[in-house]
Amino acid sequence: MPTWKHPDFIFSYDEQGSGLPILFIHGYPLNRKMWAPQLADLSENYRLIAPDLRGHGESTPSAGPYSMEMFADDCASLLEHLRINQPAIVCGLSMGGYISLAFARKYPHMLRGLILTATRAAEDSPDARSNRQRSMDLIESGKHYEIFETMLPRLLSPLTQQNNPALVSQIREIMETTNPSTMISDLKGMMSRPDSRPFLPDIRVPTLIIHGKDDPLIPYTEAQEMASALPNCQLVILENTAHLPNLEASQAFNRHVRIFLSQFS
Ligand code: MLT
Numbered sequence: 001m002p003t004w005k006h007p008d009f010i011f012s013y014d015e016q017g018s019g020l021p022i023l024f025i026h027g028y029p030l031n032r033k034m035w036a037p038q039l040a041d042l043s044e045n046y047r048l049i050a051p052d053l054r055g056h057g058e059s060t061p062s063a064g065p066y067s068m069e070m071f072a073d074d075c076a077s078l079l080e081h082l083r084i085n086q087p088a089i090v091c092g093l094s095m096g097g098y099i100s101l102a103f104a105r106k107y108p109h110m111l112r113g114l115i116l117t118a119t120r121a122a123e124d125s126p127d128a129r130s131n132r133q134r135s136m137d138l139i140e141s142g143k144h145y146e147i148f149e150t151m152l153p154r155l156l157s158p159l160t161q162q163n164n165p166a167l168v169s170q171i172r173e174i175m176e177t178t179n180p181s182t183m184i185s186d187l188k189g190m191m192s193r194p195d196s197r198p199f200l201p202d203i204r205v206p207t208l209i210i211h212g213k214d215d216p217l218i219p220y221t222e223a224q225e226m227a228s229a230l231p232n233c234q235l236v237i238l239e240n241t242a243h244l245p246n247l248e249a250s251q252a253f254n255r256h257v258r259i260f261l262s263q264f265s
Helices: 032-042 068-081 095-106 126-140 144-155 158-163 165-176 180-191 197-202 220-229 250-264
Strands: 003-005 010-016 021-025 047-051 088-093 111-117 207-212 233-238
Touching (some): 010 032, 021 068, 021 095, 032 047, 032 165, 047 068, 068 095, 088 250, 095 111, 111 250, 144 165, 158 165, 197 220, 207 250, 220 233, 233 250
Parallel strands (some): 021 088, 088 111, 111 207, 207 233
16 A cells, blocks of 8 residues: 655555546544445546545554645645645545545645535534534543444444445444544544634535435435535435445446446546
């Protein structure tokens, strides 16, 4: 797996294929491995880049907090390091979606299209901020595993949990590699992110939103609201799917992504 020595940390990433570049940005508390079904399926036609954000997976940490804008800066500098000389498609899930929106705001010249999945444009509500504070208290008292136990059943739909225990174990393994101090840096960054809703009408690039109908963490109505505010957006809601559509319904997810990408060829 390639690495690059960013001024603040060692950046690890997967890179496969050639053609139109697609940058995949993972969610919290996950890493680049969550994009395995997309890397396996799309690399014949596209140049796929899936980084481990700083502190996640095999990228080393730096001092926190990790703002969404800082992660977007990291992604832009990785694309520059890879000498990607054309605007990219940016695909982000959940926290990766918050980062994608920060990227769209700061680097519009590097953006050809946007894929937003299981994410929202709104900032944290007061309740969400209190929940994040509770999570940080748990982590600081050495109980970060309790967060995984609470999160796991909410990441995957009841049907996926019943039919695909291997996926449940795989997500658990990915989460367990995430360092507690990275979790705190992410939580602080997410709870202070700005509201992206006022900026949505300025995003002119083609956008695809894919959202799970059963997502208990971010209700699909938020995806509908985001889609109606984006000038050039298609919305797909997947049944029996919760917070990880690219894993739970990988074939349908990839099919919709391929259809979306066909307009760029
Ligand atoms: C994620 O999946 O990245 C998180 O659930 C996002 C969040 O906590 O807001």
